[in-house]
Amino acid sequence: MIPGIQILGIVFSLIMIYLTFLYYKRKYYSKASLLLWTAVWLGALILVLFPQTIYGIMETLRIERTVDFFVICGFLFFSVVIFYLYNSVKQMQRKMEKLVRKIAIEKQDK
Secondary structure (H helix, E strand, C coil): CHHHHHHHHHHHHHHHHHHHHHHHCCCCCCHHHHHHHHHHHHHHHHHHHHHHHHHHHHHHHHCCCCHHHHHHHHHHHHHHHHHHHHHHHHHHHHHHHHHHHHHHHHHHCC
């Protein structure tokens, strides 16, 4: 029998796969984003359905409980996502500053 937390994980993963596909259909995501996020949610679904597949990794890292492993992986994953978003925002900020300077110079010349 599947424990309640696994059911919650399965439902969550399936909803996230659906939302990812929905955003792709609305053209919010590119095909690469669709593939990346679908792979992430399918990976989460597989790990929730078959937690015994990670016992070898957990034993090597000396992690006792499966939930601890998921929490650690979650922190690592979201750290990478936050780092990527931070760099994207900084890049967008630089582009915006260049555009504002260009517009300001053009207006000043008129």
